[in-house]
Amino acid sequence: EAQVTQNPRYLITVTGKKLTVTCSQNMNHEYMSWYRQDPGLGLRQIYYSMNVEVTDKGDVPEGYKVSRKEKRNFPLILESPSPNQTSLYFCASRSGVFTEAFFGQGTRLTVV
Amino acid sequence: KQEVTQIPAALSVPEGENLVLNCSFTDSAIYNLQWFRQDPGKGLTSLLLIQSSQREQTSGRLNASLDKSSGRSTLYIAASQPGDSATYLCAASTGTASKLTFGTGTRLQVTL
Numbered sequence: 613e614a615q616v617t618q619n620p621r622y623l624i625t626v627t628g629k630k631l632t633v634t635c636s637q638n639m640n641h642e643y644m645s646w647y648r649q650d651p652g653l654g655l656r657q658i659y660y661s662m663n664v665e666v667t668d669k670g671d672v673p674e675g676y677k678v679s680r681k682e683k684r685n686f687p688l689i690l691e692s693p694s695p696n697q698t699s700l701y702f703c704a705s706r707s708g709v710f711t712e713a714f715f716g717q718g719t720r721l722t723v724v
Numbered sequence: 725k726q727e728v729t730q731i732p733a734a735l736s737v738p739e740g741e742n743l744v745l746n747c748s749f750t751d752s753a754i755y756n757l758q759w760f761r762q763d764p765g766k767g768l769t770s771l772l773l774i775q776s777s778q779r780e781q782t783s784g785r786l787n788a789s790l791d792k793s794s795g796r797s798t799l800y801i802a803a804s805q806p807g808d809s810a811t812y813l814c815a816a817s818t819g820t821a822s823k824l825t826f827g828t829g830t831r832l833q834v835t836l
Binding site: 643645647652653654655656657660661662668670702704706708709710711712713714715716717718 | 728755756758760766767768769770773775813815817820821822823824826827828829
C-alpha cells in the first residue's frame with residue numbers, strides 16, 4: 613500500500629530536549645515536505661526536499677532542521693524545542709510538481 | 725506571495741443537500757490545485773487534483789472546478805451524507821518544488 617508514515621503519532625516533551633520526528637514514504641517520490649498546522653493559521657511549510665541531499669527552507673523554518681540522506685526518509689529535527697513549536701506536524705511526498713501530494717497521519721507534538 | 729482563502733469557515737447542512745465549498749487564491753501561476761479532507765485527529769486525505777490546464781475533475785459525488793483567471797476553485801458535493809462531515813482544505817501548488825499553500829478550511833457538518 614502506498615503510504616507516508618510518520619512516527620511518533622503523539623509526543624509530549626520538555627523545553628530544550630532534542631527530538632526527531634521520522635517520515636518515510638514507499639512510493640519512490642522525489643519531493644518531500646514538512647508542514648505544521650496551527651488553529652487559525654492553516655498548514656504552513658517548514659522545509660522541503662527535491663531529492664537526496666537537496667533541502668531548502670519553507671515559510672517557517674526557524675527552530676527546525678531536516679536531512680535527506682535516503683530517498684524514502686525525511687526526518688524533522690528539533691534540536692532545542694520550545695513551547696511555540698507545540699503543533700500538529702505533517703510530512704508529505706509527491707513524485708513531481710504536477711502530481712498529487714500524499715500526507716502522513718500527523719504527529720501531535722506538545723512542548724512543556 | 726500566494727494566499728488562499730476558504731469561505732465559509734463552517735457550514736451545516738441537512739443530509740441529502742447539494743453543497744458548494746469555495747476556495748480563492750491570489751497568484752494564478754499555479755501548477756495545480758488539490759482538495760483534501762481532514763477528519764478530527766487524522767491526516768489529510770486527497771480528494772481531487774486539478775491541473776492548471778483543466779476546468780474540472782470529478783470523483784463519485786465530488787466535482788471540483790478551477791477558474792485560474794479569477795483565482796477560484798469550488799468543490800461541489802452532491803447528495804451529502806453524515807459521513808461527509810469533516811474539514812475540507814484546498815491547497816494551491818506554486819513555485820519551487822511545487823509548494824502547497826493551504827486555506828484554513830471549511831468545517832462541514834451534515835446532519836440527519
